[in-house]
Amino acid sequence: MDFDHIVVGAGISGLGAAYFAARAGHPSLVLERSDRIGGCINSHRFTTCSDFWTEAGSHTGFNSYGTLLSILEDIGQMPRLTAKEEAPYQLWRGGQLAKITSALHPLEAAISLPRLFTTPKAGASVSEYYGRGLGRRNYRDLLSPAFQALICQPADDFPAELLFRRKPRRKDVLRKFTMPTGLSEIPAALARQTDIEVRTEQEVIAVARDGQGFRVRLGDDEELGCNYLTLAVSPEIVARLLPDDLPAAKAAVGTVGMAEIDTLLLAFRSADLDLPRLAGLISVDDAFYSAVSRDYLADPQYRGFAFHFRPGALDAGTQLTAACRALGADPIKVVEIAHVANRLPALRKGHQIVVDQLDADLAGGRLAVTGNWFYGVSLEDSLTRSRQEHARLFEAGAKTH
Ligand SMILES: Cc1cc2nc3c(=O)[nH]c(=O)nc-3n(C[C@H](O)[C@H](O)[C@H](O)COP(=O)(O)OP(=O)(O)OC[C@H]3O[C@@H](n4cnc5c(N)ncnc54)[C@H](O)[C@@H]3O)c2cc1C
Known part of the structure; x- marks a missing residue:
């Protein structure tokens, strides 16, 4: 075989x-x-702003990310962990900034709260679980916008158990962290490890079995053979690449949707913005779900923002106007603009049936499937699946396919 193990997706x-x-x-x-490597981890460098960067995707690691932290420890990256300075999130509602607490109905929350501990999370959607646990008006006015800001898509039908998973926190690690030049340092450090080779601009378009191993076909028709294969891409691409002898898994995975996100990145000179430091905006009724600022790691010259828009809601010019309106900024003062297409899985109630079908078909084989659509969409959820798949492949001893 040309390679022992091939992974599709960096x-x-x-x-x-x-x-x-x-x-x-x-x-x-x-x-x-x-x-480039990193996928949804993308610390975007503004070319005209002397190395100033803003996260276009993932922006925060937490001390509950045990798998990620154990990797960072092993590859010597723990000293790079950098605290995120606290700043408030604000609501953007009716064309005005407002405090988060202004959307809370405290009496309803107090009456409903006991139900949060008695309502089962498993099998419930986000709106069913949190609507019951904090009250319908709290859900409508605060939680629904906050959750959709978090996952950059309508959150009502998302499975409640996959939105937040309880994970133990490490008291010896910063509660929230980034890296000095952004989270892209993490994929870069992984790609430098011994026995890992990364090739970019290599699209895998087909996979076929070859004895107990696999043949992987690239966009330029080159073929590579391997003993073990991992697909680490979105569900619709997995559905396309799964070998033809797994029709039930292909069909099940093909039902999982994706949410498209139009991300607009803006850099300003700090002196040109008359806006208090903020972590970001939760939009209640505008064309963007959320905005995330770079204020958590102050830069002497610049401030940066990532606005995550609903797909196709506005053209580029109108996006800029909407974002500047929310920041109270004059569009003429924007130093640099960039656009990034982000995607996240749009998981739905009953998702476990898809995972169970896939896992049943993968059992005992040398093919692994991982991604941010098994335990939830966070970095830790993604790595949890990767760790489990590789324990299955390499520790349990693979057999036939
Ligand atoms: C805006 C945003 C903010 C987020 N914020 C946070 C956060 O603060 N904290 C957190 O924990 N998580 C956050 N997340 C979620 C987290 O970043 C992602 O879920 C996670 O990074 C996904 O990793 P992945 O490897 O599964 O998928 P991806 O990052 O999507 O990587 C898949 C890769 O596969 C490649 N690929 C696709 N098809 C092929 C093919 N045929 N051949 C070869 N390569 C292919 C793609 O180009 C891509 O690089 C955020 C996500 C977004 C979008």
């Missing part, structure tokens, strides 16, 4: 998979379609 799931495999003695080749 997001955190794929690079995590390569890391676990390499540590288990299986050198790994990671094939990435785009010209």
